[in-house]
Amino acid sequence: DAGVTQSPTHLIKTRGQHVTLRCSPISGHKSVSWYQQVLGQGPQFIFQYYEKEERGRGNFPDRFSARQFPNYSSELNVNALLLGDSALYLCASSPSAQRLNTGELFFGEGSRLTVL
């Protein structure tokens, strides 16, 4: 069975540009969460989506947005890129939006974004 898949795996952008990152959850999982991991730090929660609705948002500016599609895949969009947006962006899927009862939160390999 395929795990959480993310694309692209690596990308380089310049300041001011826009980026779209994509995530396909594990089959049967309806919740997708996005995390940002800056080098040398722990991941930070950005968004959670469930059934195409935003269920949670972390402390990130409005330049960050996301959406979830009917097939439960998701996109993370970042506008007006800053140098500080350089990070590994991780997508995680879980069966539901409820508290994790058995730790069923699975992470993809991530999209590594470099902003020059």
Added chain:
Amino acid sequence: ELKVEQNPLFLSMQEGKNYTIYCNYSTTSDRLYWYRQDPGKSLESLFVLLSNGAVKQEGRLMASLDTKARLSTLHITAAVHDLSATYFCAVDEETSGSRLTFGEGTQLTVNP
């Protein structure tokens, strides 16, 4: 605001030795997770601790949770080089869904 603190942040140890990584958190929660991350890779789930007093073991790693003290430990027994990685603890706030707050990570290096 939930804070999760790990210590030490860097740990260099010899093969065969034992050591403990500590994870303190600032709010009530009965769910704590440990992840492993190899350089350039994603997060691998190690342990899920779902209640006070929970203890789980896998190979040379053992994790425990004390919700009253808001403390979790990850104990390494007779370390081997393959355990070299960064270890994160993460806490699930009681009011949230599948939203984790991570510690800064402990970078473990096991030397021959």
